[in-house]
Amino acid sequence: MTERGTILITGAGRRVGLHVAHSLLRDGFGVIAHYRSESDGVAALRAAGATAIQADLTRSEELRRLLATVTGKDEPLRGIIHNASLFETTREDVDEALAQYERFVAVHMRAPWLINTILAPLLAGENDDPADIIHITDIFADNPNPAFDLYCSTKAGLQNLTLSFAKRLAPRVKVNAIQPGPVLFKDTHTAAARERVLEETLLGREGGAEAIYRAVKALLDNPYITGASLPVDGGRRLAQRV
Numbered sequence: 001m002t003e004r005g006t007i008l009i010t011g012a013g014r015r016v017g018l019h020v021a022h023s024l025l026r027d028g029f030g031v032i033a034h035y036r037s038e039s040d041g042v043a044a045l046r047a048a049g050a051t052a053i054q055a056d057l058t059r060s061e062e063l064r065r066l067l068a069t070v071t072g073k074d075e076p077l078r079g080i081i082h083n084a085s086l087f088e089t090t091r092e093d094v095d096e097a098l099a100q101y102e103r104f105v106a107v108h109m110r111a112p113w114l115i116n117t118i119l120a121p122l123l124a125g126e127n128d129d130p131a132d133i134i135h136i137t138d139i140f141a142d143n144p145n146p147a148f149d150l151y152c153s154t155k156a157g158l159q160n161l162t163l164s165f166a167k168r169l170a171p172r173v174k175v176n177a178i179q180p181g182p183v184l185f186k187d188t189h190t191a192a193a194r195e196r197v198l199e200e201t202l203l204g205r206e207g208g209a210e211a212i213y214r215a216v217k218a219l220l221d222n223p224y225i226t227g228a229s230l231p232v233d234g235g236r237r238l239a240q241r242v
């Protein structure tokens with residue numbers, strides 16, 4: 001058992017999830033790092049002491065196997081962070097878009113629902129404080145970009161599940177959402193797209209993965225916040241034109 005208990009984080013193999021997983025380890029938490037693709041990042045997490053478990057969350061049998069591995073450990077969990085995500089514009093072809101929708105629902109809604117439901121009995125906070133579930137959603141859950149309507153609507157579904165689970169699991173577990181804005185651009189963002197996004201962001205810069213970790217840490221450290229959504233977006237939600 002680690003000093004501060006163990007946290008399961010999904011999509012920990014790269015970028016924000018990888019940074020959050022390393023930061024949790026540094027701060028004394030144990031980490032169960034879920035990942036889809038093997039990578040140097042996953043190897044580095046194992047080397048740093050995380051337990052890494054592979055699963056494609058669109059595949060029910062792999063999701064079930066992930067859950068069986070975690071419950072099989074028969075150890076308490078301090079928290080769960082749902083970070084795994086797909087980010088794509090909606091396909092023009094309707095049949096392709098429908099198949100895409102199933103993947104979005106599976107990763108953003110079905111997997112978090114099942115993981116929370118199956119693992120809730122394992123959740124236990126530090127001292128007498130509640131444990132944590134954190135859903136990483138998006139400012140687009142409230143103010144969608146129509147070109148990403150499938151992505152946005154399923155992130156809005158996850159945002160709504162925050163409220164159901166906050167009600168369902170209280171007072172033992174706090175359940176909150178973090179809504180990132182432009183924290184880390186993708187390689188696919190052109191220079192022009194980056195410039196435009198930053199022009200629409202009050203604080204005028206990319207936030208970085210550390211901004212998300214600090215929000216995670218703030219929620220973990222505060223025993224009296226549940227059913228809340230915390231935008232970590234440099235103010236983009238107030239200024240975005242779409």
Ligand SMILES: NC(=O)c1ccc[n+]([C@@H]2O[C@H](COP(=O)([O-])OP(=O)(O)OC[C@H]3O[C@@H](n4cnc5c(N)ncnc54)[C@H](OP(=O)(O)O)[C@@H]3O)[C@@H](O)[C@H]2O)c1
Nearest residue numbers: 011015016036037056057058083084085180181182183184
């Ligand atoms: N980056 C931003 O500026 C930004 C803005 C708004 C919201 N967010 C949210 O913040 C979180 C972290 O962002 P990010 O940019 O680091 O995300 P990302 O680069 O898109 O990484 C997402 C992670 O999810 C995993 N994943 C995708 N599909 C999966 C599947 N079917 N099964 C299992 N795992 C799957 C990926 O695994 P692979 O490595 O195998 O692909 C990856 O590790 C996400 O929830 C994202 O929606 C980020």
